[in-house]
Amino acid sequence: MKGKGRALVRLLAVQGAWSYERMTGVGMGFAAEPLLRALESDEPEHHREATARAAEFFNCHPYLAGLALGASARAEYEGVPGAQIRRLRTALCSPLGALGDQFFWAGLVPIMMSLALVGVALGAGAVGLATVVIGYNVARLLVTRWALWTGLETGMQVGTAISASWLPRAAARIAAPAGLVAGLAVPVVGAWLLSPVAGPRLAVTLLAAGATLALVRWGGARWTSLRVGLVFALVVLLWTRFAP
Amino acid sequence: MTEVSFAVLGLLLVWGTAVGLDLVSVPQGLLSRPLISASVAGWLVGDLETGLRVGAILELFALDVLPVGASRYPEYGPAAIGGVLLAAGLPKWDGVGVGALLGLLVAMLAGYSLEWLRHANARDVHRHSAELDGGSTAVIRRLQWSGLARDAVRSSAVTAVALTLAWLARAQLDGAVRMPTYLTPVLVGVGLAAALSGALRTAGRGRRLAWLGVGLAAGVVLAVVVTA
Amino acid sequence: MPIRLCRIDDRLIHGQVVLGWARALGIGDIVLVDDDVAASGWEQDLYRMAVPPELKVEFVDVAQGRRRLPEWESGPMAVLILTGKIETMSRLLADVPHPPPVNLGGIHHRDGRTERLPYVYLTDEELAELRRLESAGVAVSAEDVPGAGAVSLEGLA
Numbered sequence: 001m002k003g004k005g006r007a008l009v010r011l012l013a014v015q016g017a018w019s020y021e022r023m024t025g026v027g028m029g030f031a032a033e034p035l036l037r038a039l040e041s042d043e044p045e046h047h048r049e050a051t052a053r054a055a056e057f058f059n060c061h062p063y064l065a066g067l068a069l070g071a072s073a074r075a076e077y078e079g080v081p082g083a084q085i086r087r088l089r090t091a092l093c094s095p096l097g098a099l100g101d102q103f104f105w106a107g108l109v110p111i112m113m114s115l116a117l118v119g120v121a122l123g124a125g126a127v128g129l130a131t132v133v134i135g136y137n138v139a140r141l142l143v144t145r146w147a148l149w150t151g152l153e154t155g156m157q158v159g160t161a162i163s164a165s166w167l168p169r170a171a172a173r174i175a176a177p178a179g180l181v182a183g184l185a186v187p188v189v190g191a192w193l194l195s196p197v198a199g200p201r202l203a204v205t206l207l208a209a210g211a212t213l214a215l216v217r218w219g220g221a222r223w224t225s226l227r228v229g230l231v232f233a234l235v236v237l238l239w240t241r242f243a244p
Numbered sequence: 245m246t247e248v249s250f251a252v253l254g255l256l257l258v259w260g261t262a263v264g265l266d267l268v269s270v271p272q273g274l275l276s277r278p279l280i281s282a283s284v285a286g287w288l289v290g291d292l293e294t295g296l297r298v299g300a301i302l303e304l305f306a307l308d309v310l311p312v313g314a315s316r317y318p319e320y321g322p323a324a325i326g327g328v329l330l331a332a333g334l335p336k337w338d339g340v341g342v343g344a345l346l347g348l349l350v351a352m353l354a355g356y357s358l359e360w361l362r363h364a365n366a367r368d369v370h371r372h373s374a375e376l377d378g379g380s381t382a383v384i385r386r387l388q389w390s391g392l393a394r395d396a397v398r399s400s401a402v403t404a405v406a407l408t409l410a411w412l413a414r415a416q417l418d419g420a421v422r423m424p425t426y427l428t429p430v431l432v433g434v435g436l437a438a439a440l441s442g443a444l445r446t447a448g449r450g451r452r453l454a455w456l457g458v459g460l461a462a463g464v465v466l467a468v469v470v471t472a
Numbered sequence: 473m474p475i476r477l478c479r480i481d482d483r484l485i486h487g488q489v490v491l492g493w494a495r496a497l498g499i500g501d502i503v504l505v506d507d508d509v510a511a512s513g514w515e516q517d518l519y520r521m522a523v524p525p526e527l528k529v530e531f532v533d534v535a536q537g538r539r540r541l542p543e544w545e546s547g548p549m550a551v552l553i554l555t556g557k558i559e560t561m562s563r564l565l566a567d568v569p570h571p572p573p574v575n576l577g578g579i580h581h582r583d584g585r586t587e588r589l590p591y592v593y594l595t596d597e598e599l600a601e602l603r604r605l606e607s608a609g610v611a612v613s614a615e616d617v618p619g620a621g622a623v624s625l626e627g628l629a
Contacts (some may be wrong), residue, residue: 012270012271012272013269013270013271013388013392015268015269015270015272016269016270016388016391016392016395017365017368017369017387017388017390017391017392018268018269018361018362018365018391019362019363019365019366019368019369019391020315020362020363020365020366020580020581020587020590020591021365021366021369021370021580021581021593022366022369022376022581023580025369026365026369026376026384026387026388026391027388027391029376029381029384029388030384030385030388033381033384033385047379048378048379048380049379050379051379051380051381051384052376052377052378052379055376055379055384057580057581059483059486060486061487062272063272087515091514091515091518091519092518093483093484093486094483094484094485094486094518094519094522095518095519095521095522097483097486097487097522098485098486098487098489098490098491098521098522098523099521099522100487101311101312101313101486101487101490101491102487102490102491102524105311105312105487106311106446106491109274109277109311110307110311110442110443110446112274113274113277113279113303113306113307114307116277116279116280116303117279117300117303117304120279120283120296120300121300121470122470125292125296126283126287126292129279129280129283132274133273133274133275133280136273136274137271137273137274140271140272140273159514159517159518159521160517162521163517163521168521171524172524172525175446175447175448175452176451176452176455177455178443178446178447179443179446179447179452179453179455179456179459180455180456180458180459181459182307182439182440182442182443182446182456182459183443183455183456183457183458183459183460183461183462183463184459184460184462184463184466185439185459185463186304186436186439186440186443186460186463187460187463187464187466187467188463188466188467188470189300189304189436189439190432190436190467191467191468191470191471192300192470193297193300193301193340193428193432194429194432195471201426201428201429202429204426204429204430204433205429205430205432205433205436206433207433208429208430208431208432208433208434208437209433209434209436209437209440210433210437212433212434212437212438212441213437213440213441216437216438216441217441221618221619221620221621222621224308224619225305225308225434225435225437225438225441225442226305226308226318226348226351226352226438228434228437229305229345229348229431229434229435229438230345230348230349230352232430232431232434233341233345233348233427233430233431236424236426236427236430237424237427239426240422240423240424240425240426240427310491310492310617310618310619311487311491312486312487312488312491312492312617313487313488314488314492314616314617314620315589315590315591315616315620316590316620359590362590363590366581366587370581445495445496446491446495448495448526449498450526
């Protein structure tokens with residue numbers, strides 16, 4: 001299909017007009033434009049309807065949006081009735097959101113950042129960070145491209161294609177390595193952040209960590225780690241100011 | 245104490261704008277993670293080590309953000325840049341905690357700016373819903389570009405607030421007799437607990453929890469080996 | 473185990489449900505109550521993909537759901553019930569003794585609805601419908617992710 005490359009570039013900013021009203025709808029419509037352009041001269045009415053459908057409410061993981069974008073564009077060219085395309089889009093929000101959140105936001109991102117933290121703590125410095133950022137972005141581009149290409153190839157059959165792909169299996173398996181690496185990072189980063197000072201300050205760190213875990217676990221939903229941090233910091237500042 | 249020129253401040257502002265855009269709009273490629281944004285900021289002000297340390301503390305907090313797109317969450321990227329500017333102007337070890345504190349504060353405020361952005365985008369979309377439903381590509385293009393422009397303005401404003409607060413605090417704390425000595429260890433402690441509780445929540449129960457335990461044990465061994 | 477939560481969310485099963493609520497409440501079984509989805513195999517396949525393997529997922533229509541409520545209440549697993557529409561939830565829970573709490577998790581913009589919270593848009597009729605549910609003894613509140621803070625119906629008016 002014509003316009004694939006341009007649609008891919010536009011997909012990188014699919015959340016560029018994210019709003020509470022249509023979520024990623026406008027970004028999806030924007031990315032659909034190069035794909036739907038060929039309809040414009042032959043079937044102007046169909047083109048207007050297809051464009052309007054593409055920009056309706058949509059919500060899924062941004063890297064996977066191409067699956068829905070490509071599938072709907074193909075379905076438009078195949079003359080699938082609008083109501084059916086709409087139902088496909090709605091139903092795709094669910095797996096594309098849930099799988100993407102599990103694999104990327106709760107899996108790959110914490111893995112990469114935990115590895116980056118360990119790398120920094122062990123002295124890998126800027127080179128380590130650059131490796132993590134470049135590696136992640138290469139993966140992100142490949143996934144975005146795979147998503148759009150797969151959607152365009154499979155159209156209304158995209159659901160079968162997704163369930164046969166690497167994605168559901170990877171989403172189910174990534175939590176274990178994510179836990180492993182996060183566990184590894186915490187003590188290593190702690191030791192590095194506290195160096196070169198130890199002694200009483202180490203005791204203060206452990207006390208603060210223990211109190212935070214207790215508050216977050218049993219203190220109710222109000223006690224997020226960010227709020228605990230701000231409150232504890234206030235206590236330290238007051239103590240520094242007024243202690244004898 | 246690292247001196248910072250106005251040219252460097254300008255670069256920090258540009259970097260912060262890019263970091264803010266990265267979080268939601270484009271390209272969503274880890275630039276908005278505080279460890280990355282702070283390290284680049286540290287390199288820009290000529291103190292990479294401070295950038296890495298402030299960034300690492302804030303990254304521990306960021307690992308506790310529930311990654312499912314709630315309607316409001318803290319934004320650590322631009323905030324971390326202000327934290328680095330402040331910490332780089334203070335005595336080494338204690339300054340890291342002060343910088344991280346500024347980062348936490350701005351991160352919380354920045355969360356509200358995201359909410360403003362999404363409301364502003366929603367109002368814009370709402371005004372044009374008739375044209376959208378009529379399939380106007382021109383309106384879609386305009387809405388997309390104005391959404392991006394709005395986020396750029398938001399990101400640079402948040403960064404400017406972070407840098408201004410850092411600048412004021414630098415002047416205030418310059419030559420202060422008493423630095424808050426225990427701020428760094430307290431925030432490191434809370435940060436470690438944050439990262440751990442984020443990992444616990446994502447792990448849930450069963451085998452994944454066991455993997456987290458294995459990782460922790462290996463981490464303790466590694467930390468002892470490296471420190472010794 | 474009781475039904476831990478009844479959620480109304482027009483995105484049905486997604487990250488906030490499987491990563492947010494299911495893990496926070498120790499859910500073992502997600503029940504999607506929707507007449508259309510219960511009759512559509514391909515849609516069920518898509519929604520099934522959204523659920524991690526350690527969770528069970530069931531698709532029922534409102535009539536089946538009403539019959540099976542007692543079974544879920546006394547079953548071995550903590551259950552999360554999900555509907556996409558307010559009207560489906562009120563049909564499901566009509567005249568049920570000791571109904572479980574209802575959570576408004578995501579009801580998005582449509583013509584005639586106005587914003588009550590960033591993730592809850594309601595028409596006045598829908599708000600009245602929710603009030604009727606509440607006066608029938610159902611605890612109704614809005615909260616998108618666990619810990620965000622529940623907002624009562626009063627707060628949505």
